Every structure is written in C-alpha cells, then in structure tokens.
Amino acid sequence: MEDVNNLYKYLNDKYIKPQRTAVLCGTVHCMMIIEELGLHLWKKYVIAPLKAEMLTLVLGALHDDRTGLSMTFKEKEIINGVLQSLVAVEKYEKKENSLKLYEMIFEVPFLEETSEHYRLEASRLLQEGVSKFMNKILERLDEEDVRSVEFLQISSYIKVRRICEERMVVDKLEAIQNECPTIVQNERKDDLRNAFKLLKLTQGGLSVLASQYGEHIKKQGLDTVTSPIQFVEGIINIHSKYTLFTNTVFSNDPVFVSARDIAFSAVVNQTTKGRCKTPQFFATYCDYLLNKSRKDGFNTEVDEKLTKFMDVLRYLNEKDVFENNTWRLLAKRLLFHSEIISEGEEALLDKLKLACGNHLGTKIRQMLADSTFSFDLTKKLKEMTKIDSESFQVFSVHVLRSRTWPIEQSTSSFAVPRELEKSAELFEHYYPEELKGRQITWLYNLSEGDVQLNYLNKQYTITMGTFQIAILLEFQKTDSKTCGELMGITKLNPAQFQNTIQSLVNSKLLAVAAGKQDYSQPSTVISLNTDFWSSRSKFRLETIPETEATTSFIIKDRKEYLQAVIVRIMKSKKNLHQNVLIQEVLSISKSRFDASVELIQECIKTLIGKKYLEETSTNEYSFCGIENGLAGLYGLVADLSENFHKVIYNFRHEYRSFLRIIRARRSTSCNINEKVESVFGDDLLISPTGVV
Structure with missing residues (x-):
C-alpha cells in the first residue's frame, strides 16, 4: 500500500490534500489520500466479511505451532501480515486506541484459546511428575515469549504471559509446593532452580520453599559435632556451602538470603x-x-x-x-x-x-x-641479678596494668613458701626506679611454676599453680597431712583451699580415703600418692575452672554499656517516653548482645539515682546533663556538709540561750526536758530527767 501511495504522491500533494483542507472548513465532501482509501477498502471488503474464517485459520496455525507442528517461513509471513493489517487499517482513524480492531477481532479470542490450551497442557504435563512438569513449564513459557515477539503486538506480551503463568503455575501451585520438602532435602539443584523460577512468578509463592530451605540448613547445622573446634569448622563449612548454594541456585534472592541468615542465627x-x-x-x-x-x-x-x-x-x-x-x-x-x-x-x-x-x-x-x-x-633484671642470684635466672615476672587484663586478685590470704620468697624479694629490690611509685600487688592465684617429682620410679616435671605448689611442698617430709594442717600452713580460705585440693586429687598426685572427701573438715586426711603414673613425663596441671567471676563481670560490663547507650540517646533526644527509649536501646545494643527489658529498666533507675535522668511524668524521662550527673555524685556529700554546718551553728546559738535560762533560774527546780524541748523542739531528746 505504501508503494501505491508513493506512486500517486503528486496527486496526493497537489489535489487531494488541498481538498482535505477545504473539507475541514465544510465546503466539499471528504476526500481520502490513496493509502487511506486503500486501507479503508481493505477493511470494508476484506476484513469485515472474512474475519471469522481469518480468525479460525490464524488461531489454528498458532495452535499447530504450539503443539510442535512448525510453520514455514512463508506461512509465518502470512500470519504476521494478517495480524499487522488489523493494526494498519486503523492508521488514519481518529481514535485514542489504534489497536481496538486488533484487540476485538484477534486478541480476545486468542487469549481465551491460550488459557484453555495451557490449562489442558499443564494437567497433562503434571501427570509425568513434578520434576519434569517444572522443566516443561519453563520451556513453554520461553516458547510463548518468542511466539509473542514474532507475531503479536507489544501490548499483548504481558497479557499472554500472565495467562500462561496463571494456568500453568498458579493453578498448580499446591503441587509444586508439596514437592518442595523432597527436593530441598535431597538438594536437587536443577529442580530447586526451576521451582524458584516458577514460584517467584506468584504472589508469596516463595515463602514455602524458603521456609523449607531454612529448616534444612538449620538441621544440617544442629547435626554438627559438639567439640568446639569441630563445631565451628562445621558451621563455617556449612555456611560456605549454602552461601554458594544460595547464589547459584536462588540468585541471592533476598527471601532465601534471609532464610539462610535466620537458620544460621538459630544454629549459632x-x-x-x-x-x-x-x-x-x-x-x-x-x-x-x-x-x-x-x-x-x-x-x-x-x-x-x-x-x-x-x-x-x-x-x-x-x-x-x-x-x-x-x-x-x-x-x-x-x-x-x-x-x-x-x-x-x-x-x-x-x-x-x-x-x-x-x-x-x-x-x-x-x-x-x-x-x-x-x-x-x-x-x-636477669642481667642485673646474674651475679647476685642464680635462682632468679629461672624466674620471670609479668607486670600487668590493672583493668587492662581479665584478672581478679584472690581474696584469699596466702603464706608464700620459703622456696619462692627469695625470688620475689629480689624482684622488688631491683624493680626499676622509674616505676617505684606504682603499687605492686602479687597475684599468687595466677602464678605458676615447674615442680620436679623425684620420689617415683619415673621422674616427672609438672607445671602447676602457686597454691598447688605450696600444698605439694608440704609432703616433702611426710606422706600425709590433715586438711586443717594444710589450711593453717597455706593460709588459704576454705573455698580456695578446697578448689586446690580437689585439682590435686583429680590429677591423682594426692589421695584421700574413699567416702571421706569432705575437704571442709579439718580432720580429713590427705596422702601423697606414691603409685602415681603418667605416660607423659612433662605436663601441665590445670585448676578447676571458675565461671562465676566471668559471668558477674559480663553482667557488670553490660550494665555499664547500657548506661552509656542510654546517656548518649538522651543527650541527643533530651526527652523520651520509656517505651521509645527502650526500643532505641535495644536497637543499638543488638550489635553486641540481646539486652532484656528488665536490665534496661534497671539501668534507667540507676541513672535517675545518679541524676543523669529525671522522670518528668509517668514513664517519660528527660536528660539532666553531665553537670547534673556529676553533681549527683557529690550531692549527698555537699548536703551533709551544709546541714552539718547549720546544725553546729544552731546548736552553738541555742546552747548559749539554754545557759542563760539556767543562770536565770539557778535557784529554781525545773525539768530539763521541758527547757530543752522549748529550745530545740523534737530534734534532740535527752532521755534522763534531772533536777537543777
């Protein structure tokens, strides 16, 4: 039609178009240019009378193409030309929707036929098994996308795709989701990849697959061995495996990344x-x-x-x-x-x-x-004491700053054995002059040494703590001692003594009679085990671990951290409701630990007591400022000092008044309490009643 229009271009430009301008003014009848006239005649004498037969032939050809009967290139050109003509004939129509004829004659029946075709196709494919079904459905969707691009208008692409997804995926969603536990458990990557692609096409369809995936990861993690090193390496290997799995199979989709993270959080x-x-x-x-x-x-x-x-x-x-x-x-x-x-x-x-x-x-x-x-x-120091003492050459000292190391000084008193006193005295004597101003505290509970056992058939060298050494040295001249004697010599408190004795008995260096293992009783007899044997000639003797101090330290550290977070928030916000403050504290502290609401409330009360915060109304707090907080630390002392001066001043003033009353009534008998109460009120009470 364009060729014919170009052939009569001169006629269109010189005669018809000027006449069309006149038509707009209403002077002559409407005239069409050659192309418009041809399209009008095609629509009137070809499309209108033959649309039913044409639709049947086009739908039949497309159906054959879907079922595997491929069309020749010439047939494809004919189908494409017919469908394009439904759009082309509307070229000169003054309508908002230029595809109205195309949609009315072809698109609506085509979508209905597509829906019915894929409804039957999905039911047929599902009978072959879910695994093959998912693979075939993806193939059908890709084929339909190619077919849409080849024959249809752009506006039809989405409509056809939506119908295909509804008939083949949404309608069969239950069957796909029922297969998810099996393919997840067996980790069938191809099936999982196909299920992911199909379920992603539905609203909320990924939730079941993601949940099954997360539970599978969680089970794998919980089945790891409980040995610390093996547990951590097992978790690391599982995390590496499923991180790669999530990337290659699920394309790092946020739903599956979240499911993986939730599962590992539960495991860890x-x-x-x-x-x-x-x-x-x-x-x-x-x-x-x-x-x-x-x-x-x-x-x-x-x-x-x-x-x-x-x-x-x-x-x-x-x-x-x-x-x-x-x-x-x-x-x-x-x-x-x-x-x-x-x-x-x-x-x-x-x-x-x-x-x-x-x-x-x-x-x-x-x-x-x-x-x-x-x-x-x-x-x-070893160089300095090389001449003075040879024993110091095997002596080493750790000088630790307090609050830098996770150590606690033992509350137990301790009598240092004579064998260790000389080295400690030498260290204090040669301690550098520039550090003399610092206070030295010996941490005997953390000190250790090597003890050589020579009373057995085999010589052993054992590294043990100072408390253990002190007790073991008491058996150099005797084979048995009572707990009362050992406690009196070492000066250890009962808890530390029992812990030390228990470690030596557990290592079988010392022995106690069966049924008499109550180390709190002074009469309990502890004996040296002369039959001790070990396959190793050199080893370390561990003490019984103490976890209470660690737990209390963590709780204390958490309270200090939460108080700092609360002050930082309130310094910025100035005024906050309790619930809002707690939520902000929980959000910030989550990076270090999961704080409980009770602990946060306790910290808020502590800060109110320190005057960093004040409760302005019910469950609402305001920031008082650092100055007020520091003032809170000294407030009590200042108040006591001020009140004390007032009391002293008033007492001196009223005491003079009291003396004047006594002098004025020197010869009169009176009750002292009456006069005291008249001067001091109820603040001071003198209990005996006397007569002046």
Whole structure:
C-alpha cells in the first residue's frame, strides 16, 4: 500500500490534500489520500466479511505451532501480515486506541484459546511428575515469549504471559509446593532452580520453599559435632556451602538470603540447658587459629579460615561474651604460654581487632604492650641479678596494668613458701626506679611454676599453680597431712583451699580415703600418692575452672554499656517516653548482645539515682546533663556538709540561750526536758530527767 501511495504522491500533494483542507472548513465532501482509501477498502471488503474464517485459520496455525507442528517461513509471513493489517487499517482513524480492531477481532479470542490450551497442557504435563512438569513449564513459557515477539503486538506480551503463568503455575501451585520438602532435602539443584523460577512468578509463592530451605540448613547445622573446634569448622563449612548454594541456585534472592541468615542465627545461638556455649566455642577457635599461625605462620589457609569465621561471627548475639572469652584466652596465652607473639599471631589479632571493633582492640593492644614490657624487664633484671642470684635466672615476672587484663586478685590470704620468697624479694629490690611509685600487688592465684617429682620410679616435671605448689611442698617430709594442717600452713580460705585440693586429687598426685572427701573438715586426711603414673613425663596441671567471676563481670560490663547507650540517646533526644527509649536501646545494643527489658529498666533507675535522668511524668524521662550527673555524685556529700554546718551553728546559738535560762533560774527546780524541748523542739531528746 505504501508503494501505491508513493506512486500517486503528486496527486496526493497537489489535489487531494488541498481538498482535505477545504473539507475541514465544510465546503466539499471528504476526500481520502490513496493509502487511506486503500486501507479503508481493505477493511470494508476484506476484513469485515472474512474475519471469522481469518480468525479460525490464524488461531489454528498458532495452535499447530504450539503443539510442535512448525510453520514455514512463508506461512509465518502470512500470519504476521494478517495480524499487522488489523493494526494498519486503523492508521488514519481518529481514535485514542489504534489497536481496538486488533484487540476485538484477534486478541480476545486468542487469549481465551491460550488459557484453555495451557490449562489442558499443564494437567497433562503434571501427570509425568513434578520434576519434569517444572522443566516443561519453563520451556513453554520461553516458547510463548518468542511466539509473542514474532507475531503479536507489544501490548499483548504481558497479557499472554500472565495467562500462561496463571494456568500453568498458579493453578498448580499446591503441587509444586508439596514437592518442595523432597527436593530441598535431597538438594536437587536443577529442580530447586526451576521451582524458584516458577514460584517467584506468584504472589508469596516463595515463602514455602524458603521456609523449607531454612529448616534444612538449620538441621544440617544442629547435626554438627559438639567439640568446639569441630563445631565451628562445621558451621563455617556449612555456611560456605549454602552461601554458594544460595547464589547459584536462588540468585541471592533476598527471601532465601534471609532464610539462610535466620537458620544460621538459630544454629549459632542454640542453647543447652538455657546456656549458649557458642561464644566460648568461637573464642576457643580463635585461640586455635593463633596456635596455628604461630606454628605455620600467617599463611593463606589461616587467612581464609579467619575470613570465613568472621562471616559466621556476625550471627552471634552474645558478642560481648565472645569478646570476653577471647580476651581471657589471649591473657592466658600471654601469661602462661608465650610472652611475645609471632608475626603470624600479630597479623591474626589485627584482623580480629578490625572485625570486633575498638572495644576488644584497645584491650588487645594494651595487653600486648604489657607483655612486651614484661619480657624486656625480665631480661634486664636477669642481667642485673646474674651475679647476685642464680635462682632468679629461672624466674620471670609479668607486670600487668590493672583493668587492662581479665584478672581478679584472690581474696584469699596466702603464706608464700620459703622456696619462692627469695625470688620475689629480689624482684622488688631491683624493680626499676622509674616505676617505684606504682603499687605492686602479687597475684599468687595466677602464678605458676615447674615442680620436679623425684620420689617415683619415673621422674616427672609438672607445671602447676602457686597454691598447688605450696600444698605439694608440704609432703616433702611426710606422706600425709590433715586438711586443717594444710589450711593453717597455706593460709588459704576454705573455698580456695578446697578448689586446690580437689585439682590435686583429680590429677591423682594426692589421695584421700574413699567416702571421706569432705575437704571442709579439718580432720580429713590427705596422702601423697606414691603409685602415681603418667605416660607423659612433662605436663601441665590445670585448676578447676571458675565461671562465676566471668559471668558477674559480663553482667557488670553490660550494665555499664547500657548506661552509656542510654546517656548518649538522651543527650541527643533530651526527652523520651520509656517505651521509645527502650526500643532505641535495644536497637543499638543488638550489635553486641540481646539486652532484656528488665536490665534496661534497671539501668534507667540507676541513672535517675545518679541524676543523669529525671522522670518528668509517668514513664517519660528527660536528660539532666553531665553537670547534673556529676553533681549527683557529690550531692549527698555537699548536703551533709551544709546541714552539718547549720546544725553546729544552731546548736552553738541555742546552747548559749539554754545557759542563760539556767543562770536565770539557778535557784529554781525545773525539768530539763521541758527547757530543752522549748529550745530545740523534737530534734534532740535527752532521755534522763534531772533536777537543777
């Protein structure tokens, strides 16, 4: 038609178009240009009378193409030309919707036929099994997309796609979801990938598959072994596996990433008898990596393990407990195993500080500084005392700053054995002059030494604590002693004494008669085990661990942290309702631990008592300011001081008045209480009644 229009272009331009302009003014009858006239005649004499037969032939050809009877290139051109003509004939129509004829004659019947075809096709394919069904459905959807692009108008693409999805996916959604547990459990990647693609097409269809996926990950994680190192490495391996799985199968879809994270959070924060052991396991694993980096250096393997461990660490809720245990294990390592860390350990600690933040990083930095100072100091003192004392050459001292190390001074008194007194006195004598102003407190509960056993058939060298050494030294001249005698000699308190004796009995160095293991009784007899045997000639004797101090320290640290968070929030907001304040505190503290509402309320009351906050109305607080907070610390002292001066002043003034009354009535008998009450009121009461 365009060729004919171009052939008569001169006629259109010189005659018909001017006439059309006149038509607009209403002077002559309407005239059409050649192309418009041709399209009008095509619509009137071809499309209108033949539309039913034409529709039947077009739908039949498209149906054959869907069922596998491919059309020739010529047939495709004919079908495409017919459908394009339904749009082209409306080219010169003054209508808002130029596709109205196309939609009325072809699109509506085509969509109905498409819906019926794929309804039957989906039922037929489902009989072959869900796995094949999902694969075939995806193929049908892709084929229909290609067919739409080849024959249909752009506006029809979405309509056809929606009908295909409704008939083949939405209508069969239950069958697909029922298959999800099986394919998730067996980890059939192709089926999972197909199910993901199909269920994503439905509203909320991914929830069932994501839930099954999360439960599967959780089960895999909970089935890991309970040994600390194996548990953490098992969690790391599972996390690496399902992170890759989520990426390759589910394209890192947020729904499945969230399901994976929830599952790992449940695994990492699992509790046994109300207690979560994961923070201790994670800290032990960090210590294991430090050992490995010390032996093998900070190689690619250690770096990769640490990176993967950091990915898992973010799921831990009680990060403060992990940091505390890591802090304690590092302190134990520096005190009892290695004074100076290797380059590999230092690189590992740098990455750990970067991951955990300044809270742990500052402590580690200060501890390393103390260890370096202690190593240099011990080396210097050994050079200075080389002539004076040979025994000091096997003596090393750790000089630790208080509040930097996770150590607590033992409340038990202790009588230092004579064998250890000389070395301690030498250290205090040669202690550097520039540090003389500092107070030295010996931590005997953390000290240890090597004891050589020579009374057995085999010689043993055992590393043990100072309290254990003190008790064991008492058996050099005798084979048995009572608990009362040992406690009197060592001066240990009952709890520390029982803990020390229990560790020696458990190691079988000492023995106690069966049924008489009550170490609190002074008459209980402790004997030296002369039949002791061990396959190792050199080993370390561990004491019974104490967890109460660690727990109380963590609770105290949490309270201080929450108080700091509350002050920071209130300093910014000035006034807040209690519920809003609690929610903000929970949001901030979540990165370190899950705080309870009761603990937050307790911290709020503490800050009110310190006058950092004040309760302006029911459950609403306002910030008083740092100055008021500091004033709260000194308020009581200031009030007492001021009141004391007032009382003294009033007492002196009223006492003079009282003396004047006595002098005026020197010869008169009176009740002293009457006069005192008249002067002082009820604030002062003199109990005896006397006559002047």
